[in-house]
Amino acid sequence: MADATARSPNEADSAPYYVELRRLNFFYGEKQAIYDVSLGVPKNRVLALIGPSGCGKSTLIKAVNRISELTPGTRTEGDILVGGESILAANVNTIELRQRVGMVFQKPNPFPKSIYENVAYGLRIHGVRDKATLDGVVEWALRHSALWDEVKDRLKASALDLSGGQQQRLCIARALAVQPDVLLMDEPCSALDPIATGKIEDLIQTLREDYTILIVTHNMQQAARVSDHTALMWMGKLIEHNRTEEVFTNPREKITEDYITGRSG
Amino acid sequence: MAARGLRESAEFRATSAALRARLRRPVSLFFRLKERVIEWFLLACGMLSAIAVALIFFFLFKEGIVALRMVPLSQFISTLSDVTKYDPVEDVTTVVGQQRDFIWQPVSETPKFSVVPLMWGSFGIALISAFISTLCGVGIGIYLSEIATRRTRDIIKPMLEVLVGIPTVVIGFFMLAVIAEPIRALASGGVFSWLHIPFYNRSLNMFVGALGVSFVIIPVIASLVDDALRAVPNDLRAASLAVGATRWQTTWRVTLPAAVSGVFAALILGFGRALGETMIVMMCAGNAPVIHLNPFEPVRTMTASIASEMGAAQYGGLHAHVLFLVGALLVTMTFLLNVVVEIVINKYRKRIRL
Amino acid sequence: MLFRQVVGLLVVMLALLASSHAQSKSTIAISGSDTMLALTQKLAEDYMKANPDVQISVTGGGSGRGIADTSEGLVEIAQSSRQMSQKEIQAAKDNGYDPQEHVAALDAIAVAVHKDNPLKEVSLAQLRAIYTGAVKKWNEIDPSLPARDIVLYSREANCGTYDFFKEHVLRKGDFAKNTSYLAATAAIVNTVGMDKNAIGFGGVAYFVHGQNLRVLAVREIKGKPAILPVTADGKHVDYDVVQKGIYPISRPLQYYTREAAAGEVKSFLDWIKGPEGQKIVGEMDYIPLPAAAK
Numbered sequence: 001m002a003d004a005t006a007r008s009p010n011e012a013d014s015a016p017y018y019v020e021l022r023r024l025n026f027f028y029g030e031k032q033a034i035y036d037v038s039l040g041v042p043k044n045r046v047l048a049l050i051g052p053s054g055c056g057k058s059t060l061i062k063a064v065n066r067i068s069e070l071t072p073g074t075r076t077e078g079d080i081l082v083g084g085e086s087i088l089a090a091n092v093n094t095i096e097l098r099q100r101v102g103m104v105f106q107k108p109n110p111f112p113k114s115i116y117e118n119v120a121y122g123l124r125i126h127g128v129r130d131k132a133t134l135d136g137v138v139e140w141a142l143r144h145s146a147l148w149d150e151v152k153d154r155l156k157a158s159a160l161d162l163s164g165g166q167q168q169r170l171c172i173a174r175a176l177a178v179q180p181d182v183l184l185m186d187e188p189c190s191a192l193d194p195i196a197t198g199k200i201e202d203l204i205q206t207l208r209e210d211y212t213i214l215i216v217t218h219n220m221q222q223a224a225r226v227s228d229h230t231a232l233m234w235m236g237k238l239i240e241h242n243r244t245e246e247v248f249t250n251p252r253e254k255i256t257e258d259y260i261t262g263r264s265g
Numbered sequence: 266m267a268a269r270g271l272r273e274s275a276e277f278r279a280t281s282a283a284l285r286a287r288l289r290r291p292v293s294l295f296f297r298l299k300e301r302v303i304e305w306f307l308l309a310c311g312m313l314s315a316i317a318v319a320l321i322f323f324f325l326f327k328e329g330i331v332a333l334r335m336v337p338l339s340q341f342i343s344t345l346s347d348v349t350k351y352d353p354v355e356d357v358t359t360v361v362g363q364q365r366d367f368i369w370q371p372v373s374e375t376p377k378f379s380v381v382p383l384m385w386g387s388f389g390i391a392l393i394s395a396f397i398s399t400l401c402g403v404g405i406g407i408y409l410s411e412i413a414t415r416r417t418r419d420i421i422k423p424m425l426e427v428l429v430g431i432p433t434v435v436i437g438f439f440m441l442a443v444i445a446e447p448i449r450a451l452a453s454g455g456v457f458s459w460l461h462i463p464f465y466n467r468s469l470n471m472f473v474g475a476l477g478v479s480f481v482i483i484p485v486i487a488s489l490v491d492d493a494l495r496a497v498p499n500d501l502r503a504a505s506l507a508v509g510a511t512r513w514q515t516t517w518r519v520t521l522p523a524a525v526s527g528v529f530a531a532l533i534l535g536f537g538r539a540l541g542e543t544m545i546v547m548m549c550a551g552n553a554p555v556i557h558l559n560p561f562e563p564v565r566t567m568t569a570s571i572a573s574e575m576g577a578a579q580y581g582g583l584h585a586h587v588l589f590l591v592g593a594l595l596v597t598m599t600f601l602l603n604v605v606v607e608i609v610i611n612k613y614r615k616r617i618r619l
Numbered sequence: 620m621l622f623r624q625v626v627g628l629l630v631v632m633l634a635l636l637a638s639s640h641a642q643s644k645s646t647i648a649i650s651g652s653d654t655m656l657a658l659t660q661k662l663a664e665d666y667m668k669a670n671p672d673v674q675i676s677v678t679g680g681g682s683g684r685g686i687a688d689t690s691e692g693l694v695e696i697a698q699s700s701r702q703m704s705q706k707e708i709q710a711a712k713d714n715g716y717d718p719q720e721h722v723a724a725l726d727a728i729a730v731a732v733h734k735d736n737p738l739k740e741v742s743l744a745q746l747r748a749i750y751t752g753a754v755k756k757w758n759e760i761d762p763s764l765p766a767r768d769i770v771l772y773s774r775e776a777n778c779g780t781y782d783f784f785k786e787h788v789l790r791k792g793d794f795a796k797n798t799s800y801l802a803a804t805a806a807i808v809n810t811v812g813m814d815k816n817a818i819g820f821g822g823v824a825y826f827v828h829g830q831n832l833r834v835l836a837v838r839e840i841k842g843k844p845a846i847l848p849v850t851a852d853g854k855h856v857d858y859d860v861v862q863k864g865i866y867p868i869s870r871p872l873q874y875y876t877r878e879a880a881a882g883e884v885k886s887f888l889d890w891i892k893g894p895e896g897q898k899i900v901g902e903m904d905y906i907p908l909p910a911a912a913k
């Protein structure tokens with residue numbers, strides 16, 4: 001099996017990692033879900049996490065904004081750094097952390113509120129009240145998530161009236177509104193049709209200019225299209241981590257080859 | 266490979282054929298009949314409850330309207346009643362005149378049927394207990410769904426169910442015998458002089474009645490609110506937490522609004538239950554048909570009047586008809602209340618499209 | 620499966636029906652006054668012990684209920700703490716009955732206040748003033764009493780005590796609107812014992828067991844002495860003043876039958892009026908009939 005320390009992607013610009021996992025172990029009670037994973041992604045790069053269901057991709061991605069610890073009985077070992085600082089340290093405020101590390105979920109999950117209020121939500125809970133700021137940020141976030149033109153005339157309409165793809169972009173806008181610099185995306189397109197998926201993929205291409213992105217996907221073409229680096233997980237372990245082209249054209253591990261060619265998983 | 270082998274084996278084919286024959290056999294008459302009978306039975310049950318409700322309405326109104334024909338409408342609001350005066354020198358009490366007042370005194374030389382004090386009592390009790398039990402019930406519901414660990418939940422939830430199951434007469438008795446007087450003593454400054462509530466003079470009063478009723482409603486509301494909150498997908502909570510909301514912000518701004526129709530349904534049910542509660546208010550609310558702005562004075566509810574007077578009221582007599590009218594009034598008001606709240610909720614629901 | 624269960628159930632039900640028919644006891648149903656409920660139940664119990672082939676069922680509901688039940692033929696006997704009204708007699712006659720009265724015991728209505736209240740006696744006029752709302756504070760009765768609101772307690776309108784009090788004390792006037800109506804005399808006894816400002820009334824037998832309260836002596840009219848219906852220590856009923864009719868608020872307790880009593884009903888009523896029944900009446904803290912009436 002692959003050795004425990006992750007191989008750094010042999011990238012020319014071997015830039016320092018912006019998000020980095022160091023020997024991460026994660027437990028649901030007695031059950032271990034992540035085994036000694038070390039892995040990272042440089043600033044303004046997209047890391048795709050691939051692997052069969054249940055291999056621990058969601059667990060791993062949720063550890064980065066510490067949403068995972070809301071499940072009772074979980075335990076994290078090792079370290080996670082964002083921007084060079086440990087986020088597992090005792091003095092870390094999860095509220096600030098989650099502002100810096102936004103998340104988009106597998107199923108679009110807009111709040112049962114208006115489109116406007118969905119995007120403004122993150123600002124409101126942090127005490128932003130003046131209308132001008134809210135209006136400005138809502139428009140900015142919606143433009144950034146490529147939704148503005150479709151909804152600008154009905155900001156007061158219920159978010160639940162949007163189509164699935166629009167809802168997912170709204171969720172991205174909601175995450176962007178609180179000005180994160182990392183975006184976690186857990187299979188953001190798995191509930192969407194191909195056209196909506198295409199739109200989200202295009203969006204990711206533009207978002208990478210401003211954000212560091214970790215994306216979980218089951219779709220190999222998607223990983224190939226949107227990511228700079230790809231990491232393959234298998235039963236809680238990191239099998240291979242490399243530049244995306246390398247992983248897909250020249251996998252080092254047999255497991256990887258089998259997985260991406262569809263012979264397993 | 267193995268599967269293909271199995272499919273080809275003679276044994277498999279035989280079993281498969283037999284099974285196929287059995288499954289594709291026409292459905293037996295008995296079986297179809299049974300389905301039918303079950304359907305009819307369920308239909309009959311549904312019809313029966315609808316008919317029962319219709320009958321209750323019809324009967325209440327039919328009997329109640331008679332009272333309207335026997336007594337002028339204004340008499341249900343206020344009537345003239347005797348004013349007496351005591352002469353301490355002669356030691357006699359005499360009637361000195363009459364005044365218009367809201368009097369409920371159905372057993373009397375000239376029966377007096379002002380429903381105003383009874384409505385005051387019913388709504389006063391219902392509002393106060395709705396207030397108390399909304400606070401506590403929603404609080405407990407939130408605690409159960411959003412905060413409690415599984416183990417605490419597993420202890421508290423069954424306890425609430427037991428509380429719902431306690432006969433109201435037991436709660437009434439408990440309030441009457443154990444709670445009412447200590448509260449009065451406390452409120453009147455017996456123990457803590459700073460806690461002196463100036464108008465708390467009587468141990469059995471509207472507030473104590475409402476408190477007793479709350480014991481019944483709190484667990485109902487708590488249980489329903491817990492269910493409503495738990496029906497909210499975890500994804501929504503996660504989404505809120507993921508933009509940096511605290512747990513409380515998440516509950517207050519996302520989870521509760523998402524569960525709003527369920528929560529409202531719980532509150533309406535609670536209010537209706539409070540309006541209809543009989544035994545507890547009969548025992549603890551002091552049972553005096555008087556209008557008093559002070560919530561620590563006794564009241565008599567519509568339900569308590571019906572329950573305690575129906576026994577003595579001769580069927581077919583004026584008193585009985587008036588009690589039916591009071592019942593009809595109660596049912597109508599509950600019904601209207603439900604309709605209004607339903608409309609409001611629907612509006613809200615449309616706005617947030619739940 | 621289902622069919623067999625249904626058949627089984629039917630068989631069991633038939634068997635039960637048959638067995639209940641097999642024991643043919645003669646039954647007497649009694650309903651009415653709640654004041655008399657305990658008494659009648661005790662009487663019935665002892666009577667059934669002596670006469671195992673008689674089945675007596677006793678329920679309450681108030682005198683009015685019992686009388687109505689009797690005139691509708693639902694029960695054999697009504698227990699009533701008041702006499703039948705003209706209307707009720709007419710209602711029975713309209714149904715073709717001729718109701719008969721059987722006085723079984725005497726009852727006296729005691730009036731009581733909390734033991735911290737210095738009041739010792741009241742006149743009927745004062746009671747009327749208090750209960751019709753003419754007098755609202757204790758010091759209006761007697762300046763030495765506290766200047767606090769009088770808290771009024773009564774039984775519900777469905778009981779004989781209410782009617783009796785209203786007729787004899789209030790002279791058919793209405794109760795003050797802030798009167799609290801309680802469902803049982805025991806509740807009045809308890810509440811008066813808890814509430815320093817309270818006044819309540821009810822069957823005297825209940826008040827001899829009450830705590831923290833004082834039974835008041837009652838004066839009929841100015842110039843007459845105030846009569847206490849209990850012994851000086853408040854622990855026992857004073858039979859004498861009630862039997863002699865000296866105590867102003869006393870009344871007979873009676874049973875009504877819809878016709879002249881006959882058969883088992885008659886033997887039961889005779890037994891009540893006899894020494895055994897009257898002994899129980901005394902044991903239950905009611906007042907036995909004067910010897911002459913036995």
Ligand SMILES: Nc1ncnc2c1ncn2[C@@H]1O[C@H](COP(=O)(O)OP(=O)(O)O)[C@@H](O)[C@H]1O
Nearest residue numbers: 028031033052053054055056057058059060071
């Ligand atoms: N809340 C949980 N409690 C216990 N085990 C869990 C929980 N969530 C996930 N797991 C387990 O952790 C492992 C990884 O799950 P997950 O991270 O969801 O996988 P993936 O997202 O790659 O499909 C699985 O074996 C799963 O059963």
Ligand SMILES: [Mg+2]
Nearest residue numbers: 057058059186
């Ligand atoms: Mg997953």
